Amino acid sequence: MSRDRSPGLPEGFRASGTCCGIKSNASKRDLAIFLSETSCAAAGVFTTNRVSGAPVQVSRKRLPSQKIRGVIINSGNANACTGPEGIATAERMTAELAAQIGCEADQILVCSTGVIGVQLPVEKISQKLPEAVATATGDEAGITSAATAMMTTDTYAKLITRDVDLETGRVTLTGVAKGAAMIAPNMATMLAVIMTDLTLDSDQAENLLPVAVNQSFNCISVDGHTSTSDSVLLLANGKSGVRLKDRGDVAQFQAALMKMCVDLAQMIIRDAEGASHFVTVDVEGARNFEEAEIIAREVANDVLVKTAIAGNDPNWGRIVSACGRTGCLDSEADVSLAINRHAVFKKGKPVAFDESKISASMQTGDVVLDITLTQGEGRWRIWTSDLTTDYVRLNSEYTT
């Protein structure tokens, strides 16, 4: 049983969002901090891009951990492709926050999002850090301002607070995230921080998080572009006194963590830059999970599929062709396709359908593509957005 409640933080956590002047609009918050009174078990999942931001390199080394006390996140500058100076900057951010709250630098994690290839003006953060720590609170104001300070081109803060009743007691989960769209002039990034007052050890955190991420954040795709800075962090401070005592508890918490990640991931897609449709690509019957994922991604990232959806056009040929391009099919006779539950192609043969009816259903903004193969048990689902002229306009506007 889990129940959403008004935004807040689990016991023992506090947060704040502050303006440092890193963003060009100086009135916008660009520094978020999340603090725990006591040490947390923590785990992280980071970008697989071989070009990774300095904060990713610094945080990755510190995880898994049993002693994390806080997270510092700035928006407006990704501190990526910035060489050794960038690493020093990321380390300095953690050292300064550590000094403020009385712990070691390696007890702090760091994330940055924004423009890449430009050195981060770290003094601006140093100046405002005392204020950020002083104003951090455990209430709605604290978490909301922190969630806002992580935003780049997101149009709203992505924030969920949820009570979860485990067999052994009630814990709170709070998750914040920012958008996955990569948008001009800068490279935005998917960031999420999930905090709980459950007691975990770092091994448990390290086991639980990747499973949840794999079925949620790894199932969304706006433009197929894995950013240099994508990071998902889990912090558990144990303040509730609730522990996972048996496998049943673990499974229950795993499910709640997964649900939190799925809900945050879907919020990101629904707020994707320039998008007008939320698209679910659901592949079943592939030879195995790997091939199901390959097919789902090929369809989800296909610009012709995405532009057709933008125009409410049930252009099924593009979808079937994208499936064929993967090399995972033996022939088109393997494929059946339904758009918003209307069959359009069955085992290699076109099916007569009412185009205007399907098009009308697409105009609701939700599109489900069911791709059914005849090869095996492999299944995968991806959530994505469409590709609109707005997306191109936003991503091709010249920066200077």
Place this chain on the structure above:
Amino acid sequence: MSRDRSPGLPEGFRASGTCCGIKSNASKRDLAIFLSETSCAAAGVFTTNRVSGAPVQVSRKRLPSQKIRGVIINSGNANACTGPEGIATAERMTAELAAQIGCEADQILVCSTGVIGVQLPVEKISQKLPEAVATATGDEAGITSAATAMMTTDTYAKLITRDVDLETGRVTLTGVAKGAAMIAPNMATMLAVIMTDLTLDSDQAENLLPVAVNQSFNCISVDGHTSTSDSVLLLANGKSGVRLKDRGDVAQFQAALMKMCVDLAQMIIRDAEGASHFVTVDVEGARNFEEAEIIAREVANDVLVKTAIAGNDPNWGRIVSACGRTGCLDSEADVSLAINRHAVFKKGKPVAFDESKISASMQTGDVVLDITLTQGEGRWRIWTSDLTTDYVRLNSEYTT
């Protein structure tokens, strides 16, 4: 030595373009035929998409061959995803042309391009085929009308006629092609037919063509979408009496064939739907050729790179990030990048550069991205186009 001349056909070939009414605009040509007086050695390279059009399935079975007499191509309907009825239609087209010119059906090759998933109204072709054969000529009028009849959304016919002086004598090469862009409401296709009066046997044709295609048509990418119907055909009828006598001759003709394919491929990119830039992605220093190709394709197909180029924005972070995403790098320290010969990133570190100068150079419509790695000898080059709001608009307009 090779020299372009005014459009025409090699000795012994003739061609025509005819209106059958398959295209919705009934005044547009939509049936092209290419005929040889005598049997040709012939080879073909076809789409790797597992969902392939009926004509691809029919033609592929007939190649390589020593006895091809002609090619029949319609535009306006791709005859793809049309099941067994589609195969029967493609076979009927070849049988009817064979009957007209007095040969067997398996001496004729067939291609179709246009909308997919709709049965081709083959009677319209049957009715006009006698006229098509009667009007076929070896002069400029014949080849120009045939090249025009292959077009879908191409804005001009792609046609090259070239005399090639081999050690053993002069031969003529004529190549025609149509666009690779996949455009709404239909799925367009890359088709090319190359004819020569050189004497080849089918083994030679089968060896020469894939090498040329691999370095030309396989190096262009508009949207990363391999169509269901892509086909390149080579026909050699031997009318010049010139043969390839030694390895030097073979190398000379191979180079001429490659050049023809490169020139046709570049014409296709320059005419890509909605495009405003011709982009060359040049990767050097990768671990091997395979990885160089992976990196080049990732950059060429990245929607964020393509939209930045549309806006004349030297947004190098997106390019470096796309390289990193492939998993082929160890870290960003492997990468250097120049845009139109201006260095912007050197071995993992940003380089100061004049953005307005690079942006101005991009406004010429030609963009060269030089990606230099430090890993080995692997190199690959891709030609591509940018991604504009026009592309999205053209691809998202609803069809009905």
